[in-house]
Amino acid sequence: MSTIRDVAKLANVSVATVSRVINANGYVNENTKQKVEEAIKQLDYRPNDVARSLFKGRSKMIALFVPDIQNPFFSELARAVEDMANKRGYTFILCNTDNDNQKEMDYLQALLQKSIDGFIFVSNTIKAIQIENVNVPMVALDRKISSGLASVTVDNRDGARQAVEHLQSIGCKQIGHICGPENVSSSRNRLQGYLDVVKKEDWLTSDFVQVGDYNIRGGFHAGLEMLKNNPSIDGIFAANDLMAIGVLKAAEYLNIPVPEKLSVIGFDDIELGKITSPPLTTIKQPIYAIGKQAAELLIKQIEDPETEVKSEIHDVELILRASTKESGEWCF
Amino acid sequence: MSTIRDVAKLANVSVATVSRVINANGYVNENTKQKVEEAIKQLDYRPNDVARSLFKGRSKMIALFVPDIQNPFFSELARAVEDMANKRGYTFILCNTDNDNQKEMDYLQALLQKSIDGFIFVSNTIKAIQIENVNVPMVALDRKISSGLASVTVDNRDGARQAVEHLQSIGCKQIGHICGPENVSSSRNRLQGYLDVVKKEDWLTSDFVQVGDYNIRGGFHAGLEMLKNNPSIDGIFAANDLMAIGVLKAAEYLNIPVPEKLSVIGFDDIELGKITSPPLTTIKQPIYAIGKQAAELLIKQIEDPETEVKSEIHDVELILRASTKESGEWCF
Numbered sequence: 001m002s003t004i005r006d007v008a009k010l011a012n013v014s015v016a017t018v019s020r021v022i023n024a025n026g027y028v029n030e031n032t033k034q035k036v037e038e039a040i041k042q043l044d045y046r047p048n049d050v051a052r053s054l055f056k057g058r059s060k061m062i063a064l065f066v067p068d069i070q071n072p073f074f075s076e077l078a079r080a081v082e083d084m085a086n087k088r089g090y091t092f093i094l095c096n097t098d099n100d101n102q103k104e105m106d107y108l109q110a111l112l113q114k115s116i117d118g119f120i121f122v123s124n125t126i127k128a129i130q131i132e133n134v135n136v137p138m139v140a141l142d143r144k145i146s147s148g149l150a151s152v153t154v155d156n157r158d159g160a161r162q163a164v165e166h167l168q169s170i171g172c173k174q175i176g177h178i179c180g181p182e183n184v185s186s187s188r189n190r191l192q193g194y195l196d197v198v199k200k201e202d203w204l205t206s207d208f209v210q211v212g213d214y215n216i217r218g219g220f221h222a223g224l225e226m227l228k229n230n231p232s233i234d235g236i237f238a239a240n241d242l243m244a245i246g247v248l249k250a251a252e253y254l255n256i257p258v259p260e261k262l263s264v265i266g267f268d269d270i271e272l273g274k275i276t277s278p279p280l281t282t283i284k285q286p287i288y289a290i291g292k293q294a295a296e297l298l299i300k301q302i303e304d305p306e307t308e309v310k311s312e313i314h315d316v317e318l319i320l321r322a323s324t325k326e327s328g329e330w331c332f
Numbered sequence: 333m334s335t336i337r338d339v340a341k342l343a344n345v346s347v348a349t350v351s352r353v354i355n356a357n358g359y360v361n362e363n364t365k366q367k368v369e370e371a372i373k374q375l376d377y378r379p380n381d382v383a384r385s386l387f388k389g390r391s392k393m394i395a396l397f398v399p400d401i402q403n404p405f406f407s408e409l410a411r412a413v414e415d416m417a418n419k420r421g422y423t424f425i426l427c428n429t430d431n432d433n434q435k436e437m438d439y440l441q442a443l444l445q446k447s448i449d450g451f452i453f454v455s456n457t458i459k460a461i462q463i464e465n466v467n468v469p470m471v472a473l474d475r476k477i478s479s480g481l482a483s484v485t486v487d488n489r490d491g492a493r494q495a496v497e498h499l500q501s502i503g504c505k506q507i508g509h510i511c512g513p514e515n516v517s518s519s520r521n522r523l524q525g526y527l528d529v530v531k532k533e534d535w536l537t538s539d540f541v542q543v544g545d546y547n548i549r550g551g552f553h554a555g556l557e558m559l560k561n562n563p564s565i566d567g568i569f570a571a572n573d574l575m576a577i578g579v580l581k582a583a584e585y586l587n588i589p590v591p592e593k594l595s596v597i598g599f600d601d602i603e604l605g606k607i608t609s610p611p612l613t614t615i616k617q618p619i620y621a622i623g624k625q626a627a628e629l630l631i632k633q634i635e636d637p638e639t640e641v642k643s644e645i646h647d648v649e650l651i652l653r654a655s656t657k658e659s660g661e662w663c664f
Contacts, residue, residue: 046445061425061446068411070603075407079400082428086439091446094426096414107418114393114423216607245607252609271402275548275577277584277609 002043011039059115062298063093064141065104066122071215071242072270073287074122077141080291081120088299090117101125108134118298121145124184137301141294143185144311150301152294152312156186159283159316160193163237163265166281166318168197170325172235172263176207178222178247180214180239187214190239190267208233212243219246220253227254227262234262235324241266241273241282248276248323263324267316278322285316334375343371391447394630395425396473397436398454403547403574404602405619406454409473412623413452420631422449433457440466450630453477456516469633473626475517476643482633484626484644488518488599491615491648492525495569495597498613498650500529502657504567504595508539510554510579512546512571519546522571522599540565544575551578552585559586559594566594567656573598573605573614580608580655595656599648610654617648 004022008015013032020028021036028036039045064081066074082092093116095107104126108119118137128146131138140151167175177194180187191209195201203209207229210222219238223246227233238244244266251258258264258278266273266282273280293312301307336354340347345364352360353368360368371377396413398406414424425448427439436458440451450469460478463470472483499507509526512519523541527533535541539561542554551570555578559565570576576598583590590596590610598605598614605612625644633639 046441059446069401069414070404070407070411072402072404072407075402075404078426079402079428082401082426086427089442091442092426094410094414094424095418096411110421110423114391249607272604272607275581275604275608 002045004045006043007036007039007045010043011035058117058302059091060089061091061093061111061114061116062118062120062295062302063095063107063111063116064120064122065095065097065107065126067099068096069094072272073240073242073268076270076287077122077291077294080288081295084292084295084299088295090299097123097125099123099125101127101130105130112136117302120294120298124181137298137305139294139298139301141290147311148309150297150309150311152290152297152314153186154285154290154314154316156189156316157193157196159267159285160190160237160239161197162316162318163267163283164194164197166324167235167237167263167265170263174208174230174232175235175237176226176230176233177203177209178212178219178226178236178238178243179209180212180243182211184214187239194237212239212246214240214242216242216246216249219243220250221246223247223250224253227251227256235265236262237265237267239267241268241270241280244280244282244323245272245276248278248280258323259325265324269319273321276323281321281324282319283316284319286314290314334377336377338375339368339371339377342375343367390449390634391423392421393423393425393443393446393448394450394452394627394634395427395439395443395448396452396454397427397429397439397458399431400428401426404604405572405574405600408602408619409454409623409626412620413627416624416627416631420627422631429455429457431455431457433459433462437462444468449634452626452630456513469630469637471626471630471633473622479643480641482629482641482643484622484629484646485518486617486622486646486648488521488648489525489528491599491617492522492569492571493529494648494650495599495615496526496529498656499567499569499595499597502595506540506562506565507567507569508558508562508565509535509541510544510551510558510568510570510575511541512544512575514543516546519571526569544571544578546572546574548574548578548581551575552582553578555579555582556585559583559588568594568596570596570598573600573602573612576612576614576655577604577608580610580612590655591657597656601651605653608655613653613656614651615648616651618646622646 004015004018008018018036021033069075085092097104120139120141122142124143140149144151179191210226212218212222236247238247244264247264251262256262266280269282269284273282336347336350340350350368353365401407417424429436452471452473454474456475472481476483511523542558544550544554568579570579576596579596583594588594598612601614601616605614
């Protein structure tokens with residue numbers, strides 16, 4: 001591969017002159033500029049980004065931390081962040097953290113050594129104190145980390161209220177909730193929204209509230225437990241779609257027809273919810289849009305360090321499908 | 333952040349000496365070494381990977397190209413590659429190519445400028461000639477690019493044969509096939525396996541073979557077309573699970589009971605196939621294992637350029653679930 005020295009030699013100018021042409025800074029006369037450009041073309045010379053990043057302290061790379069890319073919610077976020085990174089000329093680094101704080105800190109240190117330009121965190125394990133000395137831009141996505149950090153989230157509490165109010169409006173009297181892990185802020189906010197509507201704080205310690213793991217399997221087991229112990233339950237709000245899909249499987253296993261005897265509603269609106277039988281009523285998050293916005297905010301901070309730190313909260317909306325007692329859209 | 337110069341100054345030695353201590357090459361006397369190590373500790377100095385990669389021409393970064401991370405088959409591959417990269421100290425870069433050759437070439441050039449150490453390609457659009465001058469290690473995953481390039485694939489033709497033979501063994505007489513895009517090698521091989529068993533080349537131009545897009549929606553429309561035009565069809569082999577799920581939805585739409593009137597079998601064994609109603613019989617690829625092996629092969633080539641270029645072909649296996657006329661396992 002050609003070097004900047006080869007270009008300088010062929011064009012018969014100094015390395016500094018070639019550098020001025022490449023970086024378009026400093027004066028170079030038109031004739032010299034043309035000679036350099038011809039030499040670059042002839043040698044197929046590509047300025048090395050590594051050398052540039054050493055010089056500027058920037059790498060044009062951003063990283064996204066997610067618990068696991070195999071969760072379709074995170075793969076949609078990742079797609080959005082990568083699209084925006086690519087559009088703006090940044091390389092996209094993906095880190096699967098498994099919600100393991102040690103893994104998160106190891107990734108963080110390794111990437112700082114690579115002069116990473118910024119981070120987007122989807123994390124409920126990173127503590128504010130762990131990143132207070134990190135001096136590159138950061139954005140928290142889906143889950144807040146601290147008030148001083150830019151964040152992009154949705155109105156989880158309002159979404160949960162909408163879900164439970166919808167179940168009430170179609171006649172459900174005994175509404176259970178399968179919540180996510182207690183250390184995840186979105187999960188606590190959705191539980192709060194549920195309690196706002198049912199107004200039964202004592203259900204918190206009853207079978208009407210079961211803790212799941214935000215995965216299908218956890219939703220299945222929590223749903224099974226809930227439906228076995230409370231045959232009167234006629235509506236379940238699961239804190240995400242994956243757990244709601246687990247509940248549909250639990251109902252199928254117990255021969256409880258959905259939606260005739262049980263209405264089920266999820267949260268997120270992942271693609272998967274369209275292909276279950278019956279298709280899943282849910283609270284739609286603008287997943288792609290929040291991923292895209294997190295990337296935009298991050299790049300803005302990288303390119304203009306004076307950018308104000310913002311917390312963006314997006315609205316959510318009810319999407320009716322056939323898992324609740326009202327016929328939803330056919331999805332294809 | 334401290335620099336190597338700060339360390340040299342504090343330890344009262346030259347920058348070259350600090351460099352010898354950090355990189356453990358060249359002689360440094362024990363006393364000097366200790367002074368340098370103390371200075372590094374005191375200043376919390378971290379050797380900069382960017383400077384190292386400039387020096388060594390290596391970045392400790394590898395990239396994976398996939399059409400779209402939102403496809404669960406690719407997100408499982410990505411997880412496997414990232415796990416192995418992380419274990420071996422490599423940073424993982426993800427590129428969504430949308431099967432767009434221009435995008436692939438743009439990513440390739442941009443990453444070569446970042447001194448990327450190697451590439452894993454899942455691609456049916458990259459041509460051998462486009463990468464013959466790339467002088468970093470590369471591995472083709474899932475789909476071959478050229479015989480000179482290391483690759484990790486599965487025995488697609490044998491898997492297709494197993495699928496169609498299974499449909500015959502449970503009594504299906506009229507077996508249709510929904511194949512993937514014609515420019516994808518795995519898709520051509522699966523079609524060939526289907527033809528090996530049904531032994532009806534003329535079906536190629538009939539309604540018994542429909543072309544899909546490897547996505548749910550394409551499988552739905554191809555399935556609808558096929559079932560409407562051939563009410564006698566009692567078995568469908570779809571070239572991947574996503575299209576098979578589309579076929580299940582088409583059967584549901586047409587009120588054709590599965591598996592009583594129609595048996596459906598897919599290919600891949602993505603997690604999704606367990607949660608459909610009925611759960612999907614399929615040909616299981618060792619998805620995580622092939623992703624992991626591709627990363628291992630790549631890192632081996634990076635760390636030892638003398639490594640022999642290999643083509644690994646993995647076996648596949650039939651997984652019985654309830655979408656074919658034999659009761660499959662309950663999945664939780």
